[in-house]
Each structure stands twice: as structure tokens, then as C-alpha cells.
Amino acid sequence: MTWLLDLTPDEWNAVRLSIKVATVAMLASLPPGILIALILARGRFWGKTLLNGLVHLPLILPPVVTGYLLLLTFGRRGPAGAFLAEHFGIVFSFRWTGAALACGVMGFPLMVRAIRLSIEAVDRKMEAAAGTLGANRLWVFATITLPLILPGLIAGAILSFAKAMGEFGATITFVSNIPNETQTLPSAIYTFTQVPGGDPGALRLTLISVVISMVALVASEVLARRVGRRMDIE
């Protein structure tokens, strides 16, 4: 097993960077993910189908296309990119933040879908009961809706994290493949496969990828089961 952990500094950086990018992508997607899921589950307005299609676009488009669109919008000369860099000092292009953005966008449809399904499963009569007890809409959401959709929230977050760990096409198109900055695990593995004698390195990172994915999956199972038991939903 020791050879597995005998990584070069660059390889360690790729592992650390991947986890950082996936975590940030997941956490940053949660608030807008909940909001969009709520709108799609509960809202009744013209253009809902359009919004639904827009959210699902990254799932259908080739990842390279999504990455290129991100480059056009959030690149240094893109309208959103220029605005954010000028007013908030947030730069995406060729930075790890850009990798997180690409991963977040790619995982967004999966997250919204999971949360939306759990919101649709919430018994709205419970919310009405909370209303008669004096809770306004915000309190009802915080104390009734949110706890009831927690299993869906966890599932959505894990899906988003898993997608981010494996994201390759959009990331490499948007922020390229720069060691220590934007080189995530998949990009690093890809690089190894492109050079002679890179197979052992590729295999090491592949195994680490498998381990991280398994740990995330098991953790989510345990978490979901605990939440389920706490709620005693039979």
C-alpha cells in the first residue's frame, strides 16, 4: 500500500486541489440550487419550462461546449467575467475558482433535480399546520420544509460533489490544465497518459480517485440513514 501513498508533490497537489474544488463547487451551488428547486417545484409562471431547460442544459450539452460558453461569459473579456473582476476582484479564468465554477455548473442539474424531487414530496399540509401555529413563510421554510427535505439536500450535495470530482471537459476547456492551479485529478491523470512512462502515476491517481469516491458515497449513505432514522419516517 505504501507505493499508493508515495505521491510526488504535484500529484498531492492535484488530489488536494480536486477536493477543494469539489467542496467549494458543492457548497456554492447549494443556496442557488435550493432556490431554483423551490421555484421549479412550487412556482407557477410563464417560462417555467424554459428555466427548467436552462438548468438541465449542462447535462445535455457536450462538456466542451459548456466550458467554451463559460470562457465566453466568465473569461477576462467576457461580460460577466470583466464585471466581476472589476467590481469584486473575482477572477475565474485560469484560476482554481474557475475550475470550481465549471464543476458547480456541471453538477447543478443533478443537484437541483434531487432537491426538487424532495420538495415535491413534502406534505404541504404540514406547512399549513405550522402557519396556523403562527409561523410566517420564512419560519415555515426554516423549521418545517428545510428539515423535511434534508435527505434530498444531502443526496443533491453528494451528487454535485461526485460530479465535480470527475469533471474534466468543461474544466479543461475553461481554465486549462495548469499544475497547482487548475490541474484536478482527472486532468492530472489525462496528463500522465499523454507522456511516455506515465502509467504508474496515472494508476496511482486512478486508485485515489476510486477511494475518494467510495468514501464520499459511504459517508452520504451513513448521513442519509441517520437523518432518516432521526425523522422516523416509516
Add this chain to the structure above:
Amino acid sequence: MTLSVDISHRLGDFAIKANFESAGRLTALFGPSGSGKSTLINLIAGLIRPGKGRIAVDGRVLVDTAAGVFVPMHKRRIGMVFQDARLFPHMSVAGNLRYGRWFTPASERYANMDAVVDLLGIGHLLHRRPAKLSGGEKQRVAIGRALLASPKLLLMDEPLASLDEARKAEILPFIERLRDETKIPIVYVSHSIAEVARLASDVVVMAQGKVAAFGQTEAIMQRLDLLPAEERAEGGAVLDTRVLRHDEAFGMTVLGSPAGEIRVPQLARPAGALVRLRVRARDVMIATEQPVGFSALNILAGTIAAVRPGVGPTVEIAIDCNGATVLARITEQSKQSLRLALGRKVFAVIKTVSFDSATTGAGLPAEADG
């Protein structure tokens, strides 16, 4: 407390029009399913907005479409007990009970946790999860949860409808205590005569979305024609009686009423206790002379105060027994052969065994143990 309702509301093809004002301790909204009583209670709670009209509690306007007033439900301070309890599954019983308290301004909190827990007998359930409770326990917790929000009015939407007879018998005494020991006015939706006769001080009878009749329970219960067909057999007079004594030797309880003494199977109630007795019209026989050599124990003398056509070949005869009215349902043939007419002196005969826990509402000892 005065609840005044004057609304008209449309739900698809179904129209509701209701206009009444009640100051009773417990006002029952009574009618068959589909008569609009649940919609009416949802309008009072603020769960739906009326198309047109006005609802006020003690002069505080909750809705007035003409003036553009609509108080949202969370600001109404109206407690609601739903048919399906609706306990929050992610909170313990204690968490459910405390929920409404949170949102009640401290100066308006009058409900006391210990007192409510005690009143409903739910102390042993506090740490449990709702999923682990029986139907009856859930409903008691739901009542407690509504009470602890210190409401100004308590609405109960068929709280017993989804429970079996044993569970109903378990909860009814708690609702009676609620009515008698707290000051909160209650509006109670039901399609069961037994519940309404036992609990209500006032009754609003709903039929096809309209108020068919409104008045005090004793008066409304005389009007068998107002009752839904499936409940008509349960209809009859309601008498407020008091336990005089128990006849241990024969296992009977003697109740005192203006009409005279009435013997019923022994009740688990102390002497002096009030018992609201429902005398089913179909259980009452009429004799034109004092019966002798007859097994029935209750013979009440009175005069015929009203004769009304009943359903099918029956007639309903109201007998005024010293100020208390007893209702009898007999056949048209009996009426003619006995030549029963207004003002005639007759005897109302009721078998002791025709009373049961559904009509005495007091729980017979054998059932009280179970």
C-alpha cells in the same frame, strides 16, 4: 366571544354561502360530507381566502373583502386541530407542543405547558416521535400543540373522524374538559350526531354549502328533518340531566331531569355529575294510558307538543314532559290507531337498555375499563 361569519365563496361548481353569528362555548358546524363545513373552517383559519365577505372574532376583523382586509393565518392566533393530526415528523412530541409557543408574543401567552400536558394526559409521550404514537395519542398531542400557541379561538376539523370507536371514546372526555375547564371558544366540525349532541352548545347545520339552520343544540336536535339521511336514526332529543344515585343491585344509574327520573345502565360518574343524555327518537314508544305490567322502566308523562311528518311512513311526535321535550318516531299507522293529536296527554316509554355510551356520553363502567 362572538364569531361572526358572512361569506360567499366559490370552489369550481360548488358555492358556499354562510351567514351566522355564534357566541357559544362550543359551536358545532354540522352537516354531511360535501356540505361545505370544512371549507368554512378553512376560511375562518385563513387557509383560504373567501371570494366575498367578512369574518370577525370578537370584533377583530380577520377578513373583509369589501375593505380589502385579509389577516394572514400566522397572524390570526387561531388554533387548528386537523383530522389527520399533522404532527411534525422531525420533532419529538415535546418539540411539536412547543412549536406554536415560539411565535406567540410573551404578553399573550396564557397556555401553560404543564397544565395542558396534564389536561390531555400526554406526559408520558413527551420524548416520543409522532410516528410511534397511536391515532388517539396523535390527536391529543395535536390538540395540545394548538392550545400551547395560546389561541383566541380553537378550530377542530373532524378531529375524531379517522379514529375507531374506542379511540373516539378515549378523546371525547378530553374535549369536554377543554370546553368546560378552559376559556377558549371552540368551533367543532363534525358529521356525527353523537359528537355534536354531546359536545356542542350551539349548532350550525350546513347543507349544500348553505346554513340550513342555526341555534342551540337542544333546539336543533329536535329537528330530525335537518339531519343527513345516514345519521337520522341517531337523531332525538337532548336532555341535560344530573346523576341522582346509582342502583348497585341492578347495575343502573338514576338520572334526574325536568321530565322525571330516567334509568340508564350504570355510568362511571359520581352523584351530582351533569350528563347530557340523548334520547333517540326511534327508541321512544308512546302509550296513551299509564302502562302496567310492562318491562320498560322509564315512563314519562307529557303532552303532545308537535306532530311532524317524518321520512317515509313515519311521523315525529314531540312530547312536552314538564318543559323538557322528548322526541318519538312512530309509524303513521300507530299515530292513526292511537289517534295521537296535538295537546293529547300521553306517556313516553323508553327502555333502559336502549341507552348506551354513545347516547349517555359518560362511558359505561364496562367500557371505561377497556
